[in-house]
Amino acid sequence: MATIVLQAKSAAQRPSFTALAGQLKALxxxxxxxxxxxxxxxxxxxxxxxxxxxxxxxxxxxxxxxxKRAGLVRDRRGDDARxxxxxxxxxxITGLREQFGAVLELDHFDPTPANCASLAGG
Numbered sequence: 001m002a003t004i005v006l007q008a009k010s011a012a013q014r015p016s017f018t019a020l021a022g023q024l025k026a027l028x029x030x031x032x033x034x035x036x037x038x039x040x041x042x043x044x045x046x047x048x049x050x051x052x053x054x055x056x057x058x059x060x061x062x063x064x065x066x067x068k069r070a071g072l073v074r075d076r077r078g079d080d081a082r083x084x085x086x087x088x089x090x091x092x093i094t095g096l097r098e099q100f101g102a103v104l105e106l107d108h109f110d111p112t113p114a115n116c117a118s119l120a121g122g
Contacts, residue, residue, distance in 0.1 A: 026070035
């Protein structure tokens with residue numbers, strides 16, 4: 001019988017799957033992913049995002065709200081407080097990249113084929 005050894009990591013090194021799953025869920029919508037791709041290039045106001053994505057204001061605002069609640073996007077108000085401007089939240093995006101990269105890390109991948117015969121009694 002094979003023994004499985006997991007690399008012990010400190011709590012600080014282990015990704016928080018709950019937080020990561022919430023962020024990935026927010027990114028799981030193609031429209032929100034497009035918004036994030038645009039915001040990765042520069043700050044946008046809602047009207048510019050509406051034009052770039054051919055979306056009505058209510059739909060655009062809804063998607064921005066989901067991204068904001070997930071902590072991926074932050075906003076600021078203009079001088080006249082009439083317009084909201086959106087950017088990615090750099091610390092959150094950096095953390096997301098690091099955590100998702102750690103989940104997909106293949107340095108310790110064991111290429112040995114799985115063998116369920118031992119579990120089936122044969």
